[in-house]
Amino acid sequence: MRRSLLFFLFCLMLPLSAQAWWSDDWQYRKQITLDTTAAGADIAEPLTDVPVLVRLHTGNFGYFLDIMPAGEDIRFIAGDDKTPLEYHIEKFDPINEMALIWVRIPELPASAATRSIWMYYGNPDAVDAQDAAGSFGAREALVYHFMKGETPPRDATAYANHVSGFNATLDPAALIGDGAAFDGSGGLVVPAAPSLAFAPEEGWTWSAWVKVEAGQSGAVLLERGDAAGRFSLRLEDLSVTARVEADGAVLAETPGNAALTPGNWHHLALRLEQERLALFLDGLETAFVETALPPLQGDLRVGMNAAGEAGFIGALDEMRVSNTARSAAWIQAAVNGQGPASNLLVYGEDGQQEGGGESHSYFAVTLANVTVDGWVVIVMLAIMAAISWVVMVSKGLVIGRVRKDKPRFQQAFARISGSKVDALDDDSVDTEDDSNESALLTALSGKHEHFESSPIYRIYHAAVHEMHHRSARAVGAQAVPLELSPQAVNAIRATMDSAMVRENQKLNSQMVLLTIAISGGPFLGLLGTVVGVMITFASIAASGDVDVNAIAPGIAAALVATVAGLAVAIPALFGYNYLSSRIKEISADMRVFADEFVAKIAEQHS
Known part of the structure; x- marks a missing residue:
């Protein structure tokens, strides 16, 4: 017993096998x-x-x-x-x-x-x-889908009760696929057949989806029989009534409780059984009469009476006849x-x-429901994301090199900060010679790969070259000391300011692409979502299925575009803020250096 219990518990712990x-x-x-x-x-x-x-x-x-x-x-x-x-x-x-x-x-x-x-x-x-x-089933004696390409309509059941006369047209915008449109000048005729006969003990049911745009007086929706006995469905304004006649006299007629709404599809059903006739509207019994039903035979006419008059104006879809009284x-x-x-x-x-037939992931189901326009927006956002990432990575590398070379140059410049600035350009002086600070400064004006990434060095280099143009050389080996006028100092400052502007332009180049990604990404994603939602609801309206399980996948797929837009904008926003702060820091360092350099040369060479 104990072993059996343990085995039972072990079986419960086993994972359930997948559906076959x-x-x-x-x-x-x-x-x-x-x-x-x-x-x-x-x-x-x-x-x-x-x-x-x-x-x-x-x-x-x-x-x-x-x-x-x-x-x-x-x-x-x-x-x-x-x-x-x-x-x-x-x-x-x-x-x-x-x-x-x-x-x-x-x-x-x-x-x-x-x-x-x-x-x-x-x-x-x-x-x-x-x-x-x-x-x-065997009780379905006639089914007309009014399918495209079937003119006149054909019976989908095994009884093959096809239309013998059809004066209507196919309506491609019906409730279920195509339907039949009647303009009041004719209808359709179904010839009599044993499968369509009415047996009181079995009953008989006719049903269809009906749409009218306005009320009509005396229009015949359905009629069957002859002068000896017939029944019909009629429109009086917007109310549908069922009438039974015998020998030209009206035996019974249902009250006009079944009212149609213009422009909407309604399901109509007429049920005959024993001595009772009932009318159903949208699945609910709205009216009935109890009367003796005469023998009903002959052709079945839809949209007109036996004389081809009292034509119906409206649309019909999914018409059926059952040779039994269908239940409510x-x-x-x-x-x-x-x-x-x-x-x-x-x-x-x-x-x-x-x-073993496992389901797709929710993410895969969502992506599978993305429409073509949604994919167009997502591809555009992917391109935008790729460009923004290229800008952020390239700018990050540039700023990284700047932050690496800037301290080296500042340290080298600090070693000559107490010396008189010499603008003579001499690349032969060794930068590692601490004994000659003036020579060290001169060396900073040459080409140095370990300083080239620093914008401060490039500003300094531009200033020294400007001083070089203003230097006076003596005959022989001895040079005349450099003296600068206030105008020359201002010219050097202007040169350094222009160099700073160019350096700031280089640092801020392509940053506008990040602002476009930040501001445009969410809006482009929202556009894709709105269009996707519109298409989803349009598809649901066309198919007539408003179940939440039908709406949810389409809405989820439409929201993918918004998610993609945010995925583009959020990293670009973080990257832009980080890079902007670093660029502002470098710009501030350039301004400080320029002011200090101009003050130093004004002090030493004026």
Whole structure:
């Protein structure tokens, strides 16, 4: 018993093994969690065979270039990492970094956030495995995505209930990819088919996303049947009503509780069952009537009535017909999984196969979501940083040599400070001869590598040369002592002042590049951040996914530009302050030396 307990404790201490990898042929995968809790889609009952919409964009996915051009290598695997899931791609645009993919979920639990699926990608040898018909259950009798290039629209289900008449146009700015735009002069017609029949014991459901720009009187959204019996959805101003007619008379009509907001997308659903007709708006039942439903048969018309009149003006997207009465939870799942909220799916981090499928680091995920404009700003900041570092290093080396040579010259000059200054230039005098201070001063006016880096020496050298031009030489070996007038002393001071100006210019040259990095770096980084945030929100608006997990990566990537700007400015600020203080110190030493030198020659040679 004791050994068993010790073994159990030892097993608990062992690290948990990594999640299994579905196939070694795929390099990457992304975890997607199905959130049916109140914080997510708020699904109160379990559902089966639910097609969910996977929206990929720069806000939640940054590896479009790792996928084949048309998404052929995308695969969806159940949470057990073994069972493939049927899917099909409605839109895949790696250039604009956007994808819309429908995945069939066999079982969607209620009020839970523990069920996940995996999206695998990154296999250049993969073949396309899409299965549009398998992406929907047997009860889905008709699904129109209104995809680009499909005119007239085609049914995505296995029943192939394609449009027989289509007088609308495709709208590229719909809620989910493309949609259908109606101008009131026509609509679309779906011919009657056994799969579209209404059986009272099974029920029948129609749903679609609808947008109108203004109220309309009597416009027909949906109609089916003939003079013997039909039902319809109508617009009265901005209110949607459902009407049942038989033999030309209105049997029942729902109240106008379902009011649309102009310019906004709304999810409409009409559910028929036994002797009840219910109307849902944005997932909530807003109105119903209980009445005997006549036999409903014939073509299904959208956007107009049987006579081609009462045309609807607006847009439609993701139209579906189910040959069963869908539950309120099912309709709610469609609203929260497809609409602007899109809070059914929670997108996790991307992982790679190396190391057992461990996730990328947060820094790598952030960099992967940086947009092209962000990289442009970052490259500009990198160039600015490189220039500032070159300036700081070169200036630091120069100042280091100055601080090294300045004491040597000052010590040599101090040894002759008590002698009469002789401006005769004689390079032959030894600087190490302490017995002849006048000769030592003369030697300081020559070329000396151990003084050349000192600006004080160069000022002194300029002054001595100015004195040299004013010196008088005697015939023979004896020289006439140098006498300087006040004007000559002022001329020497002017020469030393001009030399100081040139030395200060040399010391301060290229320092302006540091001030540009200090002031311009943060602003350039802020520009990159603002543009990145704009692109992130524009992408989210285009895809309709406003989940925080979709926003966070894009915002984090946009902030990289600000971080880069600060990374440029902060070192440049420290370096500029340090170098400026040293340059001011050297300038002060030059001024002090010039004053002392002029005073000395005025005293000795005036």
